[in-house]
Amino acid sequence: MIKVGIIGGAGYTAGELLRILLYHPQTEIIFVHSSSNAGNTVSDVHVDLLGDTGLKFTSTMPLSDVDVIFLCMGHGKSKEFIEKNELPGRLKVVDLSHDFRLKREGNEFVYGLPELNREEIKTAKKIANPGCFATGIQLALLPLAAGNLLVDEVHVQAITGSTGAGQKPTETSHFSWRNSNLSAYKIFEHQHQGEILQSLGQLQPGFSNGFNFVPIRGTHTRGIFVSAYTKFEGPLEEANELYQAFYIGHPFVVLSEKNPSLKQVVNTNKAVLYLEKHHDKLVIISLTDNLIKGASGQAVQNMNLMFGLDEKAGLNLKPVAF
Amino acid sequence: MIKVGIIGGAGYTAGELLRILLYHPQTEIIFVHSSSNAGNTVSDVHVDLLGDTGLKFTSTMPLSDVDVIFLCMGHGKSKEFIEKNELPGRLKVVDLSHDFRLKREGNEFVYGLPELNREEIKTAKKIANPGCFATGIQLALLPLAAGNLLVDEVHVQAITGSTGAGQKPTETSHFSWRNSNLSAYKIFEHQHQGEILQSLGQLQPGFSNGFNFVPIRGTHTRGIFVSAYTKFEGPLEEANELYQAFYIGHPFVVLSEKNPSLKQVVNTNKAVLYLEKHHDKLVIISLTDNLIKGASGQAVQNMNLMFGLDEKAGLNLKPVAF
Amino acid sequence: MIKVGIIGGAGYTAGELLRILLYHPQTEIIFVHSSSNAGNTVSDVHVDLLGDTGLKFTSTMPLSDVDVIFLCMGHGKSKEFIEKNELPGRLKVVDLSHDFRLKREGNEFVYGLPELNREEIKTAKKIANPGCFATGIQLALLPLAAGNLLVDEVHVQAITGSTGAGQKPTETSHFSWRNSNLSAYKIFEHQHQGEILQSLGQLQPGFSNGFNFVPIRGTHTRGIFVSAYTKFEGPLEEANELYQAFYIGHPFVVLSEKNPSLKQVVNTNKAVLYLEKHHDKLVIISLTDNLIKGASGQAVQNMNLMFGLDEKAGLNLKPVAF
Amino acid sequence: MIKVGIIGGAGYTAGELLRILLYHPQTEIIFVHSSSNAGNTVSDVHVDLLGDTGLKFTSTMPLSDVDVIFLCMGHGKSKEFIEKNELPGRLKVVDLSHDFRLKREGNEFVYGLPELNREEIKTAKKIANPGCFATGIQLALLPLAAGNLLVDEVHVQAITGSTGAGQKPTETSHFSWRNSNLSAYKIFEHQHQGEILQSLGQLQPGFSNGFNFVPIRGTHTRGIFVSAYTKFEGPLEEANELYQAFYIGHPFVVLSEKNPSLKQVVNTNKAVLYLEKHHDKLVIISLTDNLIKGASGQAVQNMNLMFGLDEKAGLNLKPVAF
Missing domain, CATH: 3.40.50.720 (NAD(P)-binding Rossmann-like Domain)
Structure with missing residues (x-):
């Protein structure tokens, strides 16, 4: 033991x-x-x-x-x-x-x-x-960095549950305020960007394209919903294969063939990823429980x-x- | 002006x-x-x-x-x-x-x-x-008191929105705690009981039967849902007529023929009442917006x-x- | 296996x-x-x-x-x-x-x-x-029935999560309707009353006092919050000992010394019970996850x-x- | 009349x-x-x-x-x-x-x-x-188009309440599913894009830069939270003046100096806009009630x-x- x-x-x-x-x-x-x-x-x-x-x-x-x-x-x-x-x-x-x-x-x-x-x-x-945001966002982007495929700006938006802000009562954690509410904060300036860029740079040395990140306070307690996209030349199949290959043997990362929803991962240690291709962009949805x-x-x-x-x-x- | x-x-x-x-x-x-x-x-x-x-x-x-x-x-x-x-x-x-x-x-x-x-x-x-609880509960019971019809114990349960507790952040107003949660408090001892009993006694002098009140913190921001019941001998029609007569000319109290839900009154000054009769009990649902x-x-x-x-x-x- | x-x-x-x-x-x-x-x-x-x-x-x-x-x-x-x-x-x-x-x-x-x-x-x-309501309500009342202590009417109010109503979409399970809403249904007539009365009668033969039950649709997905009360002559300590003794050796029933909240049991097989004594009434709070x-x-x-x-x-x- | x-x-x-x-x-x-x-x-x-x-x-x-x-x-x-x-x-x-x-x-x-x-x-x-998304998004972008200032791709993410999907019960409007949940849909393909692009083109003829739009189903009933950004060379003051000038005389559009939250507009006909400047990007938050x-x-x-x-x-x- x-x-x-x-x-x-x-x-x-x-x-x-x-x-x-x-x-x-x-x-x-x-x-x-x-x-x-x-x-x-x-x-x-x-x-x-x-x-x-x-x-x-x-x-x-x-x-x-x-x-x-x-x-x-x-x-x-x-x-x-x-x-x-x-x-x-x-x-x-x-x-x-x-x-x-x-x-x-x-x-x-x-x-x-x-x-x-x-x-x-x-x-x-x-x-x-x-960090919680850092985990969800990195899992969305690491396979691209590993293939040196971050060739343009990266666009990330993530909605977090209230537990991400800890247990100290504040104005924005007050139920009367937060219930059914949404708000952005630390736009383009969230403190997790440092560790995200460090990891992307570890896999794709010299990565220095723009990283645009809008964090949003959601009206739920648990879970981070990440939607990200960046330029990707290949077809969707290629992206799916890339992600599948990168996460092979990693038991907690699951690639979904269907558009998933956040509660699929709540109270688990899983990360569910989902890809779509539109025009020249690859869109990645990444779902995790911020506390797990x-x-x-x-x-x-x-x-x-x-x-x-x-x-x-x-x-x-x-x-x-x- | x-x-x-x-x-x-x-x-x-x-x-x-x-x-x-x-x-x-x-x-x-x-x-x-x-x-x-x-x-x-x-x-x-x-x-x-x-x-x-x-x-x-x-x-x-x-x-x-x-x-x-x-x-x-x-x-x-x-x-x-x-x-x-x-x-x-x-x-x-x-x-x-x-x-x-x-x-x-x-x-x-x-x-x-x-x-x-x-x-x-x-x-x-x-x-x-x-008071907010006091308003919703009195509107549920006044017609009975006016007819000297509170002849047995009164049973009241009321679920309140978080705004009833004011804007000071506390443990029980923390979103992470309160979201999807329920809890009772001040059971049988809520401070609004005084004014409720005072008003019932105003209409039915000598009213001194038991008043049982369980207040509950709900997982919503606005509105008080009251369910109350007490002994009532007559049929439902008689009760409906009694309530109709009592509230005639009072523009904000509405008697519903159908089982209502709380959001019918949210953001209004209305009180919606609804009656059912079961065995020897008259059940009264009373809905109000606690802030209005x-x-x-x-x-x-x-x-x-x-x-x-x-x-x-x-x-x-x-x-x-x- | x-x-x-x-x-x-x-x-x-x-x-x-x-x-x-x-x-x-x-x-x-x-x-x-x-x-x-x-x-x-x-x-x-x-x-x-x-x-x-x-x-x-x-x-x-x-x-x-x-x-x-x-x-x-x-x-x-x-x-x-x-x-x-x-x-x-x-x-x-x-x-x-x-x-x-x-x-x-x-x-x-x-x-x-x-x-x-x-x-x-x-x-x-x-x-x-x-049944789900039946479980939460019985656990609240069985120790009293076992002691032949249900000597007066029993008053029960229970608030259920939406999953209790199954997965078929209906008007009252529509998010736009149910979110932040509350409503009573099957007042005094819920189909679980039969099994509850059967069990109470099993422990206290001849139990035939009134059973008053108001079921309420809550604005949460999981969990049943029961508040019940009935006449009880002894002091609170006696009630606590009675409940403690009845549930000894039953690993999923926990008696709380502090006023609990519903989320303590969500996603578990536990039932948390809590007692208060007021006037001549014993109040019992019973919390369970309706799906577990x-x-x-x-x-x-x-x-x-x-x-x-x-x-x-x-x-x-x-x-x-x- | x-x-x-x-x-x-x-x-x-x-x-x-x-x-x-x-x-x-x-x-x-x-x-x-x-x-x-x-x-x-x-x-x-x-x-x-x-x-x-x-x-x-x-x-x-x-x-x-x-x-x-x-x-x-x-x-x-x-x-x-x-x-x-x-x-x-x-x-x-x-x-x-x-x-x-x-x-x-x-x-x-x-x-x-x-x-x-x-x-x-x-x-x-x-x-x-x-359309509801179209209103919130256009109000975020029209002043830029009016100044021929949409010079690069536009990035839009919008989170909508459940009432946007109408009253027909569906899987994704089921309370048990939607409560505390988040999901993207019609990614880059929402039907409102047509009218948005039409309006942008009306003010900035020839606008044909990329329009990237991720719509998200939120866990609230009312309101659309838009966050958008695009390249903008000038300082924040210039942007604020541009927006102020464009909306002068329009009584329902309000420019906020402070980072706002969605509930500021719920149950009103207002649109609240808020700007930040980061690196070379202008970020616009736009809040509206989708039903109003x-x-x-x-x-x-x-x-x-x-x-x-x-x-x-x-x-x-x-x-x-x-």
């Missing part, structure tokens, strides 16, 4: 991790740290876990008792944590913040998108888990790879479907 | 008042006071009014320039306001808080439910506008009555329907 | 069964019969299963190849099926329709509510799986019991939570 | 027309024709109008008794109607279908987008009311212009806001 510690246990991504790991056949949760909730039972905060676990939040982090820790704190906090704590040599780390996603001198974290970096992840000690494939499910997928487990262990999740 | 001042102009009920009064044919808005927003344009806060008005929030309250003020501050604040300010003798007041709804020594406010107290309202100077008939629309209805205008002036609102 | 056949494979309850059984550790799905979809892949209809299974719907029902069949056809169709087909002697049957829920001469089906009839279910060959504990999850729970498996096998489902 | 007849009275757009015209100060509804509902009261179908009108649907169309008719039938039916019926010479027609939107030999209808064709509309006898500015409200706006009334008559609608 892999022994697991969770740090920052009261937030959304920690809740999802717990929901997954409690029934993962090869993990044991040793501690769930939360400074604000220390001593309370985990199901006091993640109330849907009532009856599933009697775990309590801890104020201590017995790092030498675990094989892996998941960092589920706010952005900026992971960096602080890594700087302040001396980690046991054998301890693996999966960080769900954006602190270590961008390559730079001294950053030892591997960018944890298994469909891009599976082999590196298997031997990594530290993983920077991708876009966060905690992918973190578990990375853990599975790091410890040599079946990539799908613990991730055969029942879709919510409705 | 009736000259209007609004105090506490940044909240939900003030917003609804503005949406109604801006196009009321016989009112002119002289000032909208908000200490926190003084100097800002009204449409900065009530953004749907962009293009409808260039009004700005004021820090002053020129009470002698207006004929009527609407108090839209939090509960408790109206009492403070009345105590601190000397009101010009001719100024009328409509208070939307619960501060003056209950009769007690020295309380000069008339309880502003037109279907109960229309004649008193016409000559009143100060109106305590009813349950708050700001009723406040305008009261103003219309106080100034001798057509009761419906400014209140022929387009239903949202969908 | 238990070999499973599903009949009526295209509907909502069959879809949920598939979502659960595909990852059940001790079952193998041998066939999924659908006359209208024979030959199509299962994931063409249950599109969220794309990538999870390559199963196709069959036009044949090889009954002798399986250990158990689940009947997921419309109400009335199960009776027809049982009359027309000679079932192999060893074949077990779980029927999700209401055809065999009521006891009558010649009805060999055991009513499959494990918290009521677990021992009988273990040795049964044929199970009538309870109220249908397909309970069907699997029954199968587990019939075959001597762990009652929770395959039912450790990740809650959707949001 | 303008005397009005409505043909095809049972559908969504007719319902909206009725909701608006019943309280329009200068119109009188003479008949509402519906072959399927003849004899029934209008509020049996448009149930939110209960208490507002006692009108009944007619089986006859007394065309000589009215000044204007609104054609609210399905697409294709208006053409049939015009061919089959001889219209009185003085009768004006507003057609809400797409039958006459495209210019062609013999088409006498004026395309009824007041912000494009106001002068022509004033003297027109027959109006082809624009995108259909029946615009139809009334056209009627007002045709009869020389105030363009806003009857259209000072209370926003739903929440």
